């Protein structure tokens with residue numbers, strides 16, 4: 001049965017080929033990669049879905065700043081093994097990791113993706129709010145989700161990778177605190193039909 005677990009260094013050799021299969025070799029030209037190039041994914045929010053030794057899916061979240069001042073997370077990439085798409089693995093990974101991001105104190109999540117898929121998780125258009133990416137992006141695909149009403153108030157501007165010192169309060173959770181939050185999420189289980 002598939003399980004969602006924290007990404008470990010040994011998963012990298014399966015993650016990169018999975019991303020190639022899902023997004024193609026040109027994926028590095030995407031504007032989201034430009035945002036990510038000067039920062040690193042948060043280990044406490046990097047997860048994989050595995051079944052035994054086989055990696056089925058990956059998701060990562062990166063620290064960003066909106067308009068140079070507002071800390072937030074950039075979600076992505078999320079990718080599910082092509083043969084296994086449409087079985088609920090993506091929804092499971094989104095729901096469980098968003099729950100953890102919220103529990104860790106994050107307030108805003110940005111992503112570039114299809115609104116038809118991400119609206120079910122509470123994402124709305126960010127371009128109309130004045131969000132911009134530092135390169136080309138389809139405006140309809142620039143999305144944001146707030147974890148509490150009001151988190152988006154007065155927030156707009158260009159999205160950039162966050163330097164370590166400007167990370168949001170949620171990022172300061174220690175390893176022990178993070179482990180406790182993850183362990184406390186009873187619903188941290190894979191979809192049953194995958």
Ligand SMILES: CC(C)(COP(=O)(O)OP(=O)(O)OC[C@H]1O[C@@H](n2cnc3c(N)ncnc32)[C@H](O)[C@@H]1OP(=O)(O)O)[C@@H](O)C(=O)NCCC(=O)NCCS
Pocket residue numbers: 022023076077078079080081084085086087088089090091092112113114116117
């Ligand atoms: C997008 C992705 C992560 C979704 O994961 P998944 O496990 O395939 O999706 P789920 O099984 O959880 O959800 C399936 C449902 O979402 C819908 N869906 C999947 N991708 C969609 C998209 N891009 N736009 C609209 N709906 C989409 C399916 O049609 C299906 O709907 P249904 O249940 O009504 O039939 C996965 O398909 C994937 O890796 N795709 C390639 C890489 C990619 O595009 N990543 C996202 C970039 S932001």
